[in-house]
Amino acid sequence: MIFKIYTLFPEFFSSPLKSGLMGKAVESGILEFRVIDIREYSEDRFRRCDDYPYGGGSGMVMMPQPLFSALEANEESTGTVLYTSPSGRTFDRDFSRELSGKGEISIICGHYEGVDQRVIERFVTHEVSIGDYVLSGGEYAALVIADAVARLVPGFMGNSQSLVEESFEGDLLEYPQYTRPAEYMGLKVPDLLLQGDHAKITLWRNEKRIEKTRAVRPDLYKKYLTRIILGE
Ligand code: SAM
Numbered sequence: 001m002i003f004k005i006y007t008l009f010p011e012f013f014s015s016p017l018k019s020g021l022m023g024k025a026v027e028s029g030i031l032e033f034r035v036i037d038i039r040e041y042s043e044d045r046f047r048r049c050d051d052y053p054y055g056g057g058s059g060m061v062m063m064p065q066p067l068f069s070a071l072e073a074n075e076e077s078t079g080t081v082l083y084t085s086p087s088g089r090t091f092d093r094d095f096s097r098e099l100s101g102k103g104e105i106s107i108i109c110g111h112y113e114g115v116d117q118r119v120i121e122r123f124v125t126h127e128v129s130i131g132d133y134v135l136s137g138g139e140y141a142a143l144v145i146a147d148a149v150a151r152l153v154p155g156f157m158g159n160s161q162s163l164v165e166e167s168f169e170g171d172l173l174e175y176p177q178y179t180r181p182a183e184y185m186g187l188k189v190p191d192l193l194l195q196g197d198h199a200k201i202t203l204w205r206n207e208k209r210i211e212k213t214r215a216v217r218p219d220l221y222k223k224y225l226t227r228i229i230l231g232e
Pocket of ligand 1: 083084085086087108109110111112113114115128129130131132133134135136137138139141
């Protein structure tokens with residue numbers, strides 16, 4: 001899968017794309033990242049990419065010219081082009097699934113007050129928010145989106161079973177996890193997990209998933225209950 005990332009700060013991506021599972025996937029060729037420096041496309045003699053907003057107000061806006069030139073040079077007309085934005089559709093599991101089915105995704109990282117609206121109208125297929133808060137730049141969001149999508153690409157995860165048992169599967173959060181030792185600083189692992197009865201362990205884990213979801217994510221719990229009641 002190919003990710004094209006449009007950014008004013010290409011150096012932002014150098015360490016994350018070399019680390020952990022993401023680094024391995026890049027090395028093995030499962031993922032390819034093309035980090036495109038928007039500034040290289042600026043026709044301004046000082047490579048400026050931002051200007052004052054029409055209508056007044058604080059902050060600066062990313063100019064259309066560098067982005068139009070960068071996108072025209074690197075995009076096909078049928079591609080998926082995301083713009084990271086607090087006013088986009090909220091990114092979630094379903095959205096990451098939908099995106100993982102695409103062979104190629106482009107992500108525009110905004111800065112300052114965002115990008116000129118004409119860039120969005122001309123090139124963007126989806127505006128995507130990673131949550132109801134404001135970040136200082138779209139690079140943080142681009143990495144979150146790329147990582148969540150990449151995990152669903154076949155071959156990215158060593159053990160694809162991990163994806164089946166994860167939070168949000170079946171509209172529930174994950175059960176608590178423990179590892180050795182069985183007792184640490186007087187804190188014990190629940191006995192049942194040490195007894196090797198897999199049917200009981202499955203039941204216990206399921207109960208814990210329901211309990212936790214009901215306590216911390218009533219919205220998700222409601223979705224789960226509705227699905228169970230409707231027998232879906
Ligand atoms: N003026 C914008 C507003 O009020 O919606 C906020 C701009 S923010 C300081 C700069 C950039 O960070 C945005 O253009 C966007 O690319 C990115 N960004 C900020 N919050 C985000 C979020 N919740 N999800 C995705 N991207 C975000």
